[in-house]
Amino acid sequence: MADAVEPGPVRGPLVVLIGPPAAGKSRVGKRLGRILEAPFIDTDKQIVAANGPIPEIFATRGEAAFRALEADAVAEALRQPGAVVSLGGGAVMTPSIAEAVDGLPVVLLTISPEAAAERLDPETRPLVRDGIGAWVDLVASRMPTYTALAVATWDTSSRPIDHIAEEIAEWACDRAAAAGGS
Numbered sequence: 774m775a776d777a778v779e780p781g782p783v784r785g786p787l788v789v790l791i792g793p794p795a796a797g798k799s800r801v802g803k804r805l806g807r808i809l810e811a812p813f814i815d816t817d818k819q820i821v822a823a824n825g826p827i828p829e830i831f832a833t834r835g836e837a838a839f840r841a842l843e844a845d846a847v848a849e850a851l852r853q854p855g856a857v858v859s860l861g862g863g864a865v866m867t868p869s870i871a872e873a874v875d876g877l878p879v880v881l882l883t884i885s886p887e888a889a890a891e892r893l894d895p896e897t898r899p900l901v902r903d904g905i906g907a908w909v910d911l912v913a914s915r916m917p918t919y920t921a922l923a924v925a926t927w928d929t930s931s932r933p934i935d936h937i938a939e940e941i942a943e944w945a946c947d948r949a950a951a952a953g954g955s
């Protein structure tokens with residue numbers, strides 16, 4: 774028993790949602806936070822609150838500046854214990870962010886290109902302004918990173934947000950209980 778790790782309260786986030794733009798990270802995360810009665814942090818929302826709209830940050834300061842703001846926002850969100858944290862689709866491509874979430878309860882939300890095409894709003898997602906072809910290429914390049922970090926995956930293409938959130942909540946509770954949390 775000397776090597777046993779003492780179970781303790783949840784220190785990090787309850788769930789970290791990753792995945793392609795339009796997979797539902799922000800909407801599912803919000804619902805999940807309500808179900809789990811946990812603080813919900815959408816890192817894009819934090820960035821927008823402090824810096825203005827994302828398309829403007831991209832246009833005036835460039836993607837690298839956005840990624841730096843994102844790395845700070847994610848680091849801050851991960852410090853909040855017991856939270857549900859939704860990341861932006863490109864966040865885990867920043868090495869420091871991938872490293873920070875590796876080993877946490879990372880849930881990958883996936884979505885088909887057909888479903889994404891219905892959901893994407895080019896006004897608010899500058900990287901997909903050129904249409905679904907660009908989204909497909911972007912997602913293909915990111916998928917190895919997404920799957921390497923994910924502990925569990927849900928596809929959101931044709932299922933209601935509430936059902937997906939309920940299932941992830943159950944998964945998170947089971948996982949926290951198994952780890953010795955409540």
Ligand SMILES: Nc1ncnc2c1ncn2[C@@H]1O[C@H](COP(=O)(O)OP(=O)(O)O)[C@@H](O)[C@H]1O
Nearest residue numbers: 794795796797798799800801892929932933934
């Ligand atoms: N399961 C779902 N079924 C139908 N529409 C969804 C679903 N999940 C998200 N959406 C819609 O897709 C859009 C993108 O969702 P959002 O949560 O912002 O995605 P992400 O944060 O992954 O980019 C929103 O308009 C949202 O209402």
Ligand SMILES: O=C(O)C1=C[C@@H](OP(=O)(O)O)[C@@H](O)[C@H](O)C1
Nearest residue numbers: 793794795817861862863898899
């Ligand atoms: O895929 C990306 O690189 C981005 C996705 C967006 O978030 P969502 O995935 O929540 O749309 C947002 O962070 C920004 O526009 C960049």
Ligand SMILES: [Mg+2]
Nearest residue numbers: 798799817861
């Ligand atoms: Mg989002």
